[in-house]
Amino acid sequence: MNNQINRFSRRFFLGASTAAIVVACSQTQPEQPQSETKTEETPKQAGQVNIYSARHYNTDDQLYDGFTKKTGIKVNLIEGKDDELIERIKSEGANSPADILMTVDGGRLWRAEQAGVFAPVNSELLNEKIPANLRDPNNLWFAFSKRARVIMYNKDKVKPTDLATYEDLADPKWKGKILMRSSSNIYNQSLVAGMIEAKGEEATSEWIKGLVANFARPPQSTDTGNIEAVAAGLGDVTLANTYYLARYEDKPEIFAKIGVIFPNQENRGTHVNISGAGLLKNASDRENAIAFLEYLASPEAQEFFAVKNNEYPVVQGTPLREVVKSFGEFKDDTTNVAAYGKNNAAAVKIMDRSGWK
Secondary structure, rough: OOOEEEEEEEEEEEEOOOOEEEEEOOOOOOOOOOOOOOOOOOOOOOOOEEEEEEEOOOOOHHHHHHHHHHHHOEEEEEOOOOOHHHHHHHHOOOHOOEEEEEEOOOHHHHHHOOOOOOOOOOOHHHHHHHHHHHEOOOOOOOEEEEEEEEEEEEEOOOOOOOOOOOOOHHHHHHOEEOHHHHHHHHOHHHHHHHHHHOHHHHHHHHHHHHHHHEOOOOOOOOOHHHHHHHOOOOOEEEEHHHHOOOOOOOOHHHHHHEEEEOOOOOOEOOOOEEEEEEEEOOOHHHHHHHHHOOOOOOOOHHHHHHHOOOEEEOOOOOOOOOHOOOOOOOOOOOOOOOHHHOOOHHHHHHHHOOOOO
16 A cells, blocks of 8 residues: 555445445555544544545556655545545535545536535635636636547548538538447536537537437447447547547557547637546645645646646646647637536436437
């Protein structure tokens, strides 16, 4: 186990009631009981910060280590699924040991915001470093990395000049050629929510109907599964986040067959989503928590996101990995990512009515 990180749990599950939560603890940590008071397993004192994280990357241990080495502040970590973490924070209420919630996708951060778990942070550093469209308008949460959701295509079947926009995917010439994951996927929901923000519900509905008509098979799999399927010729095109393709750098049988198109470069730009975090309103280690948020905007942390996980940094001037640079430069959509949460219910409704299962 990492010496710097007190990892309470890799996974925990909610029972029939959201208040009935069972924590699956690591072998070196005693089980954390559910009670109305703070427990010995999650002490609250100077020199530490308690983080609930829905990021599921083992490389993040290096991020926490870097913070501890820089500040001397110990990181206590609980990992779980985003909705479960939000429900856990709500059920723990004022007795929650958590100081920070980290998760992926603007839609999920918006859910946490709507649940009332965040507190605003007034940080000159964060306001300076994080672009306004990549943070909550009231500074309840901040993005620390970006994910571009792009068109990926089989180089043997598609020319890079054949597609220029997300809207082009609804053209009947792509009938039977598009592979897509489920509408329940938050990345797809946020893409549609962004389209609603840009073009309105009626135009978005028409686009999805055309897109669904072009599916080569019922929606299924993951971004990586659909990338592999396109490389195998089961379809010509898919939508996926760029960092998934970067993971195939050492697998030329897949990587060499896939091309990348950054959509909508002539108008609003390519849809980007985020990974982000916010200070929890019941945090007792507020200073340490804010120090952690500010660390995430530091050059070393931004380089970590870019180099270790193939994400795009939010702070300008941060170097990228060569494999990510090979995809090319692009203009990203500057819509405030909070809109993805605001429009999520409408997006899900339109996807369902249009047959995107």
